[in-house]
Amino acid sequence: MLTRRIIPCLDVRDGRVVKGVQFRNHEDVGGILELARRYRERGADELVFYDITASPEDRQVDRSWVNRVAEVLDIPFCVAGGIRSVADAEEVLNLGADKISINSPALADPDLIDRLSRRFGAQCVVVGIDSLSADGDWQVYQYTGDPNRTQAARRRTLDWVDEVQARGAGEIVLNCMNSDGVRQGYDIEQLARVREHCEVPLIASGGAGAEQHFLDVFEQADVDGALAASVFHKGLIDIIELKRWLAERGVAIRLLEAPAHV
Amino acid sequence: MAAGPVVLIDSGGANIASLKFALARLGRESLFTRDETAIRNASHVILPGVGAAADAMARLAAAGLDQLIPTLTQPVLGICLGMQLLFQGSDEDAARCLGILPGQARRFTPAPGRPVPQMGWNALRRHRDHPLLDGIHDGDYVYFVHSYALPVTDHTLACADYGGEFAALVADGNFHGAQFHPERSGPVGEQILKNFLDL
Numbered sequence: 087m088l089t090r091r092i093i094p095c096l097d098v099r100d101g102r103v104v105k106g107v108q109f110r111n112h113e114d115v116g117g118i119l120e121l122a123r124r125y126r127e128r129g130a131d132e133l134v135f136y137d138i139t140a141s142p143e144d145r146q147v148d149r150s151w152v153n154r155v156a157e158v159l160d161i162p163f164c165v166a167g168g169i170r171s172v173a174d175a176e177e178v179l180n181l182g183a184d185k186i187s188i189n190s191p192a193l194a195d196p197d198l199i200d201r202l203s204r205r206f207g208a209q210c211v212v213v214g215i216d217s218l219s220a221d222g223d224w225q226v227y228q229y230t231g232d233p234n235r236t237q238a239a240r241r242r243t244l245d246w247v248d249e250v251q252a253r254g255a256g257e258i259v260l261n262c263m264n265s266d267g268v269r270q271g272y273d274i275e276q277l278a279r280v281r282e283h284c285e286v287p288l289i290a291s292g293g294a295g296a297e298q299h300f301l302d303v304f305e306q307a308d309v310d311g312a313l314a315a316s317v318f319h320k321g322l323i324d325i326i327e328l329k330r331w332l333a334e335r336g337v338a339i340r341l342l343e344a345p346a347h348v
Numbered sequence: 349m350a351a352g353p354v355v356l357i358d359s360g361g362a363n364i365a366s367l368k369f370a371l372a373r374l375g376r377e378s379l380f381t382r383d384e385t386a387i388r389n390a391s392h393v394i395l396p397g398v399g400a401a402a403d404a405m406a407r408l409a410a411a412g413l414d415q416l417i418p419t420l421t422q423p424v425l426g427i428c429l430g431m432q433l434l435f436q437g438s439d440e441d442a443a444r445c446l447g448i449l450p451g452q453a454r455r456f457t458p459a460p461g462r463p464v465p466q467m468g469w470n471a472l473r474r475h476r477d478h479p480l481l482d483g484i485h486d487g488d489y490v491y492f493v494h495s496y497a498l499p500v501t502d503h504t505l506a507c508a509d510y511g512g513e514f515a516a517l518v519a520d521g522n523f524h525g526a527q528f529h530p531e532r533s534g535p536v537g538e539q540i541l542k543n544f545l546d547l
Contacts, residue, residue, distance in 0.1 A: 160538060
């Protein structure tokens with residue numbers, strides 16, 4: 087049986103891992119390789135590295151760290167941020183990333199999803215969606231890495247979820263901006279609605295603050311994975327403990343020790 | 349066993365960095381090439397796969413590798429799409445594949461509780477004994493990313509369940525296939541890669 091994934095997200099800026107509250111006021115939480123190794127040892131199912139400065143600022147980024155991460159990890163990882171073309175994606179995948187995730191560039195150029203999916207296969211192509219509730223509906227936002235540039239993308243979230251799948255996205259990460267960084271739980275209502283529209287794997291992002299929040303999002307929104315950052319970086323939740331706790335409550339989860347070994 | 353390096357077949361643009369690193373962790377150098385002599389001299393041959401089945405077959409054919417691969421006599425391991433290419437065909441773009449093993453890859457049908465692609469860690473269940481499974485236990489998890497799958501047959505060594513059982517690890521003579529990514533499957537995947545290199 088396929089297990090639910092626990093996915094630490096490492097926001098990368100200038101070669102360091104940082105974390106902000108609702109995308110603002112970033113603080114340094116550690117080195118990339120050090121955290122990658124630690125999360126792999128604590129039983130993370132995969133990792134997401136999100137270069138938060140790459141997408142808003144038009145600049146060439148040094149991606150050599152992707153190759154070093156590929157060398158130390160024997161679990162899958164995804165790279166997000168600053169991927170605007172098939173050539174960008176090819177560079178990241180050749181450096182050893184298993185998947186690439188695109189967000190604002192997909193909104194500016196939706197056909198990019200089709201081109202990436204044709205070239206590398208849907209399984210490599212993750213679309214990240216930053217979504218904010220407004221007037222009883224949900225709207226997509228773009229350039230959320232930079233508070234000064236964050237703006238509504240003039241798209242309904244549910245419409246965009248449909249479109250990116252039709253264009254060949256192999257996975258969707260839904261970042262619920264209202265709940266991001268405040269650790270009051272995932273946006274179950276929104277995630278459950280998106281789940282109804284989503285035939286590809288759906289990853290919840292934004293709001294994890296306690297073990298119960300992971301159980302809720304798996305049971306009530308039926309997401310395939312739950313992504314979190316600050317609760318892991320700050321040591322508020324230990325992944326091994328979390329996974330054991332979830333397994334005891336009937337969630338299909340990969341424990342580091344398979345039953346036959348115990 | 350031939351003393352040559354492990355060869356990763358270059359069928360065009362495959363992402364092989366993680367595989368090279370995984371082999372290096374096991375102390376083995378690897379060569380990424382489409383050169384026929386280098387492939388023939390390899391101790392072990394790995395066929396990675398990326399993209400769609402028909403494209404991958406077209407790239408193999410353009411390099412003459414569709415004729416070469418079935419004649420190889422050393423241990424061969426197809427990974428993910430590379431495993432599917434060892435079979436007769438795939439429903440993905442109605443691709444005709446190498447035809448070394450009998451069977452046709454079929455697409456998973458999306459359903460509630462079964463998104464497609466299958467992406468994540470799923471448990472192996474032993475179907476028949478084989479050296480590739482040395483040290484591997486029922487319930488060990490490996491990492492899958494795929495939309496098409498092969499049915500369980502006599503060639504299946506281990507299966508996994510995704511709304512029905514499918515072939516996760518296969519073998520026929522010197523040809524082997526892993527539907528999952530051993531290079532991304534932690535210590536379990538490393539053990540399976542090690543078992544392959546020990547063949």
